[in-house]
Amino acid sequence: xxxxxxxxxxxxxxxxxxxxxxxxxxxxxxxxxxxxxxxxxxxxxxxxxxxxxxxxxxxxxxxxxxxxxxxxxxxxxxxxxxxxxxxxxxxxxxxxxxxxxxxxxxxxxxxxxxxxxxxxxxxxxxxxxxxxxxxxxxxxxxxxxxxxxxxxxxxxxxxxxxxxxxxxxxxxxxxxxxxxxxxxxxxxxxxxxxxxxxxxxxxxxxxxxxxxxxxxxxxxxxxxxxxxxxxxxxxxxxxxxxxxxxxxxxxxxxxxxxxxxxxxxxxxxxxxxxxxxxxxxxxxxxxxxxxxxxxxxxxx
Amino acid sequence: xxxxxxxxxxxxxxxxxxxxxxxxxxxxxxxxxxxxxxxxxxxxxxxxxxxxxxxxxxxxxxxxxxxxxxxxxxxxxxxxxxxxxxxxxxxxxxxxxxxxxxxxxxxxxxxxxxxxxxxxxxxxxxxxxxxxxxxxxxxxxxxxxxxxxxxxxxxxxxxxxxxxxxxxxxxxxxxxxxxxxxxxxxxxxxxxxxxxxxxxxxxxxxxxxxxxxxxxxxxxxxxxxxxxxxxxxxxxxxxxxxxxxxxxxxxxxxxxxxxxxxxxxxxxxxxxxxxxxxxxxxxxxxxxxxxxxxxxxxxx
DNA sequence: AGTTGACTCTCCCACGGTGGGAGGGCTTAG
DNA sequence: CTAAGCCCTCCCACCGTGGGAGAGTCAACT
Numbered sequence: 303x304x305x306x307x308x309x310x311x312x313x314x315x316x317x318x319x320x321x322x323x324x325x326x327x328x329x330x331x332x333x334x335x336x337x338x339x340x341x342x343x344x345x346x347x348x349x350x351x352x353x354x355x356x357x358x359x360x361x362x363x364x365x366x367x368x369x370x371x372x373x374x375x376x377x378x379x380x381x382x383x384x385x386x387x388x389x390x391x392x393x394x395x396x397x398x399x400x401x402x403x404x405x406x407x408x409x410x411x412x413x414x415x416x417x418x419x420x421x422x423x424x425x426x427x428x429x430x431x432x433x434x435x436x437x438x439x440x441x442x443x444x445x446x447x448x449x450x451x452x453x454x455x456x457x458x459x460x461x462x463x464x465x466x467x468x469x470x471x472x473x474x475x476x477x478x479x480x481x482x483x484x485x486x487x488x489x490x491x492x493x494x495x496x497x498x499x500x501x502x503x504x505x506x507x508x509x510x511x512x513x514x515x516x517x518x519x520x521x522x523x524x525x526x527x528x529x530x531x532x533x534x535x536x537x538x539x540x541x542x543x544x545x546x547x548x549x550x551x552x553x554x555x556x557x558x559x560x561x562x563x564x565x566x567x568x569x570x571x572x573x574x575x576x577x578x579x580x581x582x583x584x585x586x587x588x589x590x591x592x593x594x595x596x597x598x599x600x601x602x
Numbered sequence: 603x604x605x606x607x608x609x610x611x612x613x614x615x616x617x618x619x620x621x622x623x624x625x626x627x628x629x630x631x632x633x634x635x636x637x638x639x640x641x642x643x644x645x646x647x648x649x650x651x652x653x654x655x656x657x658x659x660x661x662x663x664x665x666x667x668x669x670x671x672x673x674x675x676x677x678x679x680x681x682x683x684x685x686x687x688x689x690x691x692x693x694x695x696x697x698x699x700x701x702x703x704x705x706x707x708x709x710x711x712x713x714x715x716x717x718x719x720x721x722x723x724x725x726x727x728x729x730x731x732x733x734x735x736x737x738x739x740x741x742x743x744x745x746x747x748x749x750x751x752x753x754x755x756x757x758x759x760x761x762x763x764x765x766x767x768x769x770x771x772x773x774x775x776x777x778x779x780x781x782x783x784x785x786x787x788x789x790x791x792x793x794x795x796x797x798x799x800x801x802x803x804x805x806x807x808x809x810x811x812x813x814x815x816x817x818x819x820x821x822x823x824x825x826x827x828x829x830x831x832x833x834x835x836x837x838x839x840x841x842x843x844x845x846x847x848x849x850x851x852x853x854x855x856x857x858x859x860x861x862x863x864x865x866x867x868x869x870x871x872x873x874x875x876x877x878x879x880x881x882x883x884x885x886x887x888x889x890x891x892x893x894x895x896x897x898x899x900x901x902x
Numbered sequence: 903a904g905t906t907g908a909c910t911c912t913c914c915c916a917c918g919g920t921g922g923g924a925g926g927g928c929t930t931a932g
Numbered sequence: 933c934t935a936a937g938c939c940c941t942c943c944c945a946c947c948g949t950g951g952g953a954g955a956g957t958c959a960a961c962t
Binding site: 310319320353354356357360361363364367368369385388389392393395396399400402403406407409410412413414416417420447449450451488529531533566567588590 | 610619620653654656657660661663664667668669685688689692693695696699700702703706707709710712713714716717720747749750751788829831833866867883888890
């Protein structure tokens with residue numbers, strides 16, 4: 303009983319049929335060195351495979367189905383990795399996949415709240431036909447002025463003030479303090495409404511510096527925020543605020559932190575003229591302010 | 603109070619800073635017609651944007667975050683779609699996303715069962731060191747011979763037999779019946795163990811034909827299957843079977859239907875010689891059989 | 903032995919969203 | 933007027949997959 307298995311050679315098409323992997327891909331795996339044919343005719347360059355290669359190919363496909371890319375599969379199939387290394391790769395992939403799923407679930411919830419909004423509008427339609435004909439109406443699908451966006455953590459120098467205090471004087475103090483250290487990051491200054499009798503002015507930092515009694519160095523947390531823009535002077539921002547709160551209710555989100563006003567374009571005080579020019583506006587018509595309302599997504 | 607808003611024009615870099623979208627992408631959106639600058643200098647070709655364009659850009663980004671591609675976004679932003687059309691698009695995207703998530707969750711469970719297997723092995727290692735040194739051992743990460751794969755529905759002509767009956771005679775009957783109709787699909791014939799005293803022989807069909815009293819035309823359901831290959835004659839397939847069942851236990855899956863034997867390479871009876879040559883083997887050493895064990899994934 | 907049809911070879915291109923870089927023009931502050 | 937920093941267009945790369953052109957090869961049937 304010698305195990306004299308003399309398997310016949312398969313041409314690439316037959317091997318493709320057997321393995322249910324396309325000819326194109328087999329050739330690709332060959333050039334990548336993932337699965338070389340057992341024999342290649344030196345004259346015709348025809349690739350010849352053997353059934354013994356099916357298990358390896360199936361491993362390859364299985365790894366692909368786990369979401370590894372071909373480079374990673376090459377490393378895994380090459381062997382020479384001990385169990386711990388393999389385990390690490392698997393776990394890394396697990397974490398990645400986990401993260402992907404979470405982010406897609408967020409997408410899905412987001413999408414559903416948009417769809418829900420349509421359903422509400424359709425109900426309205428039935429009841430409020432008369433009114434609607436007059437009103438005309440903005441495009442309902444594309445939240446005209448409010449968007450949901452992620453905001454990263456920001457290192458800032460901050461200063462707390464009473465609501466009655468002079469805000470721009472506070473910013474001047476902050477900017478001049480930060481500029482002494484040459485630590486000004488080139489992003490927009492902002493303000494947070496910590497509670498009804500505290501404002502917090504923030505100026506982004508490019509590196510860590512030390513604070514003072516009143517000027518604190520902190521990191522603002524990353525948030526998901528409902529965001530809207532207000533263009534023009536600061537006297538009429540009520541509209542933007544009501545847009546935000548209406549959106550919040552409609553989409554069924556919950557407040558998750560202090561509101562932020564981000565000053566995207568504004569008038570520079572003399573002391574602030576080291577700021578990136580992109581942020582400077584010449585007239586109050588050009589002022590641009592982003593309102594960010596931090597939210598939790600309700601896991602419905 | 604005329605609304606004479608005369609906004610200044612922004613160069614692409616400033617607009618990119620404000621919108622947090624890269625310059626590259628702004629140019630790309632321009633060429634795709636998704637967001638044209640309000641003005642382009644005809645001499646220098648410099649693009650000039652206005653802050654009024656930010657809301658549109660933010661809509662664009664929001665849609666991108668919902669997973670729409672740029673072509674779809676173009677359609678959505680172009681306007682001219684009524685509510686129902688938009689709703690349809692949103693729902694289509696919802697379904698797609700839902701499907702993606704499901705498939706990724708399958709991936710994740712699959713991945714976890716591989717990881718779990720490692721943990722088990724590491725436990726074994728502590729307890730069974732002595733033995734293991736002798737045994738040598740196959741690579742544990744890449745289930746050497748068993749893979750998990752999806753199998754699509756297959757239209758087949760089928761014939762039920764008792765386990766004692768002559769299988770190859772049954773296949774001859776099936777193949778000759780099917781070939782009369784020229785309805786043979788070019789994939790491998792298979793057998794299902796319906797219960798302890800019924801075998802079902804199946805021959806894939808390329809189109810629907812009518813059956814007879816004993817030859818039935820059906821569709822095999824799509825399954826997830828643990829799959830392994832057996833090479834050689836049919837007298838010693840026990841090893842392959844035990845591989846499968848061991849794998850099943852190890853990975854904590856549940857049986858979800860009758861086992862299938864797929865005859866990937868075998869000896870052709872004369873009557874069957876219309877079969878694709880890829881399936882024909884000349885010696886029993888070249889026989890190739892795939893065992894498919896349909897499984898449910900346990901939602902752990 | 904030659905023809906024919908099916909198969910295979912290599913090489914190039916495309917997708918989509920994003921970024922890198924080269925080579926050259928434009929603007930604006932000093 | 934110069935230098936630095938913008939901006940322009942055009943090309944290339946990623947990654948996994950497939951399409952197609954043009955040429956060569958194999959096997960089966962006259």
